[in-house]
Amino acid sequence: MSDWDAELEDEEAGAVIRTVARQLKLWREAAGLTQAEFGALIGYGEELVSSVERRRRIPRPEYLDAADEALRAEGRISAMKTDLEEVRYPKKVRDLKKLEAEATELCAYNNTVVHGLLQTEEYARVGLQARRPVFTSEELEQRIAARMARQEIISETSPWPVFSFVQCESTLRRPLGGKMVMRRQLERLLEVTKLPHVDLQVLPLGLEENAGLDGSFRLLRLNDGTTVGHLEVQHISRVITNPKEVQLLEMRYGIIRAQALSPRESSARIEKVLGET
Incomplete structure (x- = not known):
């Protein structure tokens, strides 16, 4: 559109x-x-x-x-x-933005790319340009604008919701856009780790056990006390409200967090990868 x-x-x-x-x-x-x-x-x-x-x-x-x-x-x-x-933004983007605005806590695990709320504009552009069939130039700019607009929710002046991100180490090492794009993206992640209401953890590649192999997902705890899940794969965006399915995602996320490095260790790992880039 x-x-x-x-x-x-x-x-x-x-x-x-x-x-x-x-x-x-x-x-x-x-x-x-x-x-x-x-x-x-x-x-x-x-x-x-x-x-x-x-x-x-x-x-x-x-x-x-x-x-x-x-x-x-x-x-x-x-x-x-x-x-x-x-x-002006696609409906699935608006729907997700509304859910994020209603959340008191947002948890997200990503094993393919850096989470959209944490992406730099350059990194987001590279990812969206890789889409097939390709977006028109107008569609591309619209999608980038929508993604950047969603990031307003995560800032020093807005302590809610509380954020928990777990990034598979592969997302830090996948050189999307080349070295300079990745350097700026890693620097952005380090900036985010300094926010008091954000926990950012890295799931190491060297683990022999990994509870996140089934793919990326999100959990949003809403103002009314309920929790919903969100899955996005290829062109499909799905909100999960079934309590049993949400419970499975919560259990899985708990294991992933336990397997991941602590926030302090994760910052050190990001700095290490940045130094190698």
Whole structure:
């Protein structure tokens, strides 16, 4: 989905897009302008204006600002940028971001790549560019922006949720993007280890026993006391709410944490790998 294209099967986004499109059409008609006249006034073609009003395209922020000025809406149209900001991202990204926002604790094990909340923009770009079939340039920038936006949740000024990350050592040694990209990524991990509400552990490659061979997963403990799991593989993103399945993931995560190095030992291991890079 590009910045302009509407994802028609996304009901949540559809409701927002319908409201914005209806308001834009009402403002235009109230001004006595045809679609062609309005398009010429704001610097866009008649076809695009029509597509926006028929909900086939999502208006970009600059489109709304131009419409606001041309129709003398005094900020009422520009204010709709906030409503559209979230629905520009794919639904599975929005859903995950909502879950993370409701969590009091987030636990994650990764054995393929560095967790998305910990990635630098360069590292994220390399991973997304490797996808097949490839993303268009607009889709790529949208996905990167979405991933970086999710990282707002992990900062010094926001002590909640509490984070527990376990990274398989393979993710530290896999040279995605080359040495400089990996150096900056490892430096980012060391920065995160200094946050008081974050525990970052490394699961060593040299272990003879490894409870994380079945793949990456997450656990989110929510405000209401419940815990949900999250699995993502290939193009499938699945939230797990069945208590028995969640219990299995909790048990597995406990074993993985026990097998991993302590947070202090993990920082030393990251520094060691950084020195070798």
